[in-house]
Amino acid sequence: MTSASIFLQIIFNGIMLGIQYSLIAVGFSLFFGVLDVINFAHGDIFMLGAFVSLILINVTGMLTASGAVYIFLLILVIILSMIIVGGLGVFFERIVVKPVSKGPTLMSLVATLGLGIAIREAVRLFYPRGSETKRFPELLVKLFPGKEAIEFKGVILRYDNLLILAVGVIVVILLAIYINKTKMGLTIRAVAQDAEAASMMGVNKNLIIDVTFFIGSALAALAGFMNGLYYNSIIFDMGAMAGIVGFSAAVIGGLGNIYGAIVGGFLFAMVESLSAALIPKGSEYMTVIAFAVVILFLVFRPSGILGERAYERV
């Protein structure tokens, strides 16, 4: 295994992480756009995504199925979990996020942190044996009977990972299309750009907010599902760090900017895995280094990569 192939492998791993980070970061960016809140509970929504899909897997009993039925159930589980968690996202937005978002910005920050803690603990307490690490079945392996991965020059590209990646990319593209082409998407952007102007144009802000939270949470749920497939183990507090990382990614990209969030997600992941690989003792420091990069970004590009540095209206 040459150093080159190690490098490639690491890049690939970085991409695998990046797609998950991005999907979380998009949520942060969307919410900030429409409601000017940093929803710190978002990381735990991501965790809910993983657990809900695990429940669905057991309920549908898809593990025993096979063939077309299996694939159908798989897709069903993904979509259902996205819908359910998306709904939950809207629910939390209605009862917590929106109400507090009217207060000072930082209030909402703490309120959502509290919400996150509540969700996390609820799972730990009320999910059977909630404090344990949960096994997440390797659903995709079944789709590729026989060989599990393609390997060239020692680089392992597992089919299931490739599939995860593919799904992620497709979803991101769909999102981009939705935001740019559909009426609702455009309104969301309008609100994100300038809430007052949009509301003057007679936009039903509440509807927009609901839709946004639904999309954001659904994406987080998907990320959670991917995370489960990728690591085959999920735990109630997996959302805490994911939330912080997603937030960082969103900020790097420029809050309120969806593409920025995606770029930020990949960037963060790349920095992490590269520093872990290239720097001695890097694995201990990788998060630190990633955060250092974040700081540098904020200092030299304060409004993020793609954040438009608008003139403040005096």
Add this chain to the structure above:
Amino acid sequence: MKKENRFLDYIKIILVEVVAFFLFLFFLKVESIWTVIVAILLVALIYFLSKIYKEKFQALLEPFSRYQNFAIGVLFILLVLYPIISPLMIVHSTYWTLILIQTGIYIMIALGLNFQLGSTGMMNLATAAFYGIGAYTAGLLALKLGWPALITIPLAGLAAAFAGLLLVIPIYKTKGHYLALVTLAFGFMLVLAADNIEVIGGPQGLKNIPPVNIFGYSFLNNIGNLHFYTNYYYLVLALLGITILVFARLFNSWVGLTSAYIRDDELAAKGCGINTNFRKLIVFVVGNFFMGVAGALYAHMIGFISPPNFQFAQSLLIVAIVIIGGMDNILGVIVAAILLVVFPEKLRVITEYRIFLYGILLVVTLILRPRGILPFGPRKYDSSILKFARKGGS
């Protein structure tokens, strides 16, 4: 108000405070989840009564605003008496003394943050880190150089303050959520650094930090039959008193006004001739100083510190204290600190659900009172200004 009411007012003040004090002691005494529930009901009851009998309630509170110093004095006396009274009533008195000391330390940190976040609107998610810098500085100076606490404590403050200067560029270039993230990242980095630098003990942290020792009097001595934590109780009480005085004075001065303007409308502040960035930097440094002092106190008292003591979760607790208490309101911060530090100790009875309820509590408080329990009131500067203004000038 007429003069002859004065004594009635004094009596009112004393009565209310003494009753509250003993209620609090009962609250600490009773090892049962019911205390929490009763306490909550009680607060709710008082709240509604204050709504129903508005003017009567006002009549009750009015003296407090008029004879503020007297009220504070009485409260201070009660707090001084606490360590002597509590052992007579409470089994775990030492434990509760420790908890109160820690509450005091948290209040000190929270006031530092309140100056940054509440007064000036600068989010700082690295409070625990600066608190840690203070603790480590004190610990190292005491262990490696054998310096006494009288020196290490202020030095710890300065160390934390100047560590804040590392963030000078971010502070100049970023604001709002971006600054929040910078500080958050900074906090993470410091904790991991501490974890990996063997010179300062790495994950083992620092052990056997000598206790505070003033002019040969070791704080490990028991005062009569009172436990040695009593020493620290009084030390923290004193320093906390100073801290509160300092911040109260800053609030009622140009500093407080300038900060408030930067918080509410930075552009307008610039338009009024304020060099906002420089002001913010100073505020940041001053706030961190008190966090550092608090850290030093903790280090000397417990005698053992390690990176886990200073993690993000701690910073969150501090932020929660400031925001739930009500921005830019010292009293609010104190109330919130008691709410978020002492209450959870009570909730230990239901260990499993404690953290869950903590989360719910945060959310509910902020939904019911989005501006915190006690939002800041008008800036009075000084009674003389108040009188002058009441006279309508000239």
Add this chain to the structure above:
Amino acid sequence: MRGSLKVVSLVIIILLVFSLLLVSNYGCKPKEEEKKVVKIGFIGPLTGKYSKMGIGGLNSFKLAVMQQNNSGKNKYTYEVVSFDDECVPQKGVEVATKACSDPEIIAAATHYCSMVAISCVDVYHKFGLPAIVWGAVLPDITYGNDYIEVSRVNGTQVEQNEFNAHFMVDELGFKKFCIIHDTTDYGRGHLKYFLKALEKRGIEPLSIDGVTIGQKDFTTILTKIKALKPEVVYFGGLTAEGSLIKSQMDKLGVKAQFLGTSGIKSDDFNTSLGEHAEGTICMLDGAPIEKMPGGLEFKKAYEEAGFDEPYEAYGPFAYCAANIIIKAIEKVGPDRAKVAEEINKTDTEDIIGRIHFNEYGQNDVPLVTAYVSQDGQWVPWDDSLYAKGERELPGFAYREGREWVNPYQGP
């Protein structure tokens, strides 16, 4: 004037409520018969990530106390007071202080997490409360001080890693190690002592990597390790990270034997990994309780007692700690100082084998057992199909460059 009167009356009402509460509070205290009640404490992580270990320990501790109380031949009735240290040092100090500040608590079994234990030893010393550590393995807890109050039933990382290296190198003949450790005190401790043990045998590890608690992705490290082609990947850390590392090893095709410490010997490791756990080796101090006199009874009793959670790796140690404490109190009566001395003299047999406290209060009977994961169970090496040769360790197959067929048959 009237206003104040109203308020006064209100206040009085409130006071009544509280005093009532107090009365009720004392009223509900169980009325004891002539036998004197002695309180003994248990401290461990009852909430949070490691709550399973803590609760497992607490249950075992309670079980011992129950048995002693029911045995009927004791002078005192024992009452367990449990405290939650959340595996957070600061909380640990608080609850330790709480336990100490209750004069009725004579002794306690304390702490699963090394970081918490090390930060609390001073407290026990200051207050003179005899504390027997039942789970934390950091050597300094006992060896780092000469406090008479602090002692420990379970072994330390020193013995554990010495045996670990001995078992892997001298008995199974592995030579090429890659080491991963978490960056906490616990992980670094394991690193330190395992390195020492390897050094003794003239072995230099191929690589050493630190990982942080809560880290999820280890593919990068493992990719590097894979290139080094080790025979064994040693992980000094706890289940949460350990299980992730193992599953990612398999995914990346790192063909090496996975070796853990006591940190991963939890049922959690097996349940969360399923067939991927198969063939993993870990260590635990003490003898396998099935082998010990009374061990099986303990197991049976534990099941009968109807606890929902398993007793986990360190349950038996908590059980022993309770027995030691109670024995001491029975002998010298409920007096902290005397009890502390008595505990220090301990030299007895219990379900984990012989227990003898040296001058540091450390159980110096170097009894460590190797376990291997077999069909989702941790099986003592000697009883395992692997030792019998009916199954082959992945490490052996890989060493000879063969593919390894997972013999997992499910629990």
Add this chain to the structure above:
Amino acid sequence: MAEEKKTIFYTEDIEMRFGGLYALKNINIKIYENEILGMIGPNGSGKTTFFNVITGFYKPTKGRFYFMGEDLTGKEPYDITRKGISRTYQTSRLCLDLTILDNILIGTYPVQKSGYIDAIFNRKKLIKEIKKHTERAVHLLNIFNPNLIEKLFVPVGSLPHIDRRRVEICRAMIAEPKLILLDEPSAGMNADETQELMDDIEKVRKEMENATIMIIEHDMKVISSVSERVIALNFGQVIAEGTYEEVSHDKEVIEAYLGKEVANG
């Protein structure tokens, strides 16, 4: 006649570009000592942008401007304010949660003497200073609306629009600047309020004889009543300058306001 007057402020080809489009294009104007200069122009003609440039909020893409002979181009807003230029804003920028007193006192920042140390250790000095400025604030409020004096400790948020404007004007006046810039004070006010406001501006004049006042308006009535000299702006360029009479009859100005047809017919 204007020639005899002393110029305290002038600009050299100020240009302000946002991306592609010009908000201001080679503006060359003079402000003479203690005159009341009016600046008119339809919405989006660049009036406010001009203020933002000369108060340092925007950095001009080209050109320079001088105050009392000193080049202030590229200076930060707070520096410029300290030089003695203070302003009000089109959408009033007061801190609504803060009291009236606070919102006026902040205007004294450039002349405040006591800092942290005095605030903590030397209260006497501080209080004396605060008292001095408070007296001044009360004096100013007295001029505009005496009823506000009882409300010194009331949050500004509870005040009607015109009173907020007044507080803002007080804030701009209290530091006794040499040049006061009023950015569309009549914005969002009804007829009578506008009337009151014109009187207020007269009061400002009386209160500070030796101060220079520049006022932006698109409401001609206000301009006509208060200003001695008028500059008309359109599409970021000066299209007319002179007395109100001259400017208001200028063809381009009428076009700009009422559109070509009217101007021709």
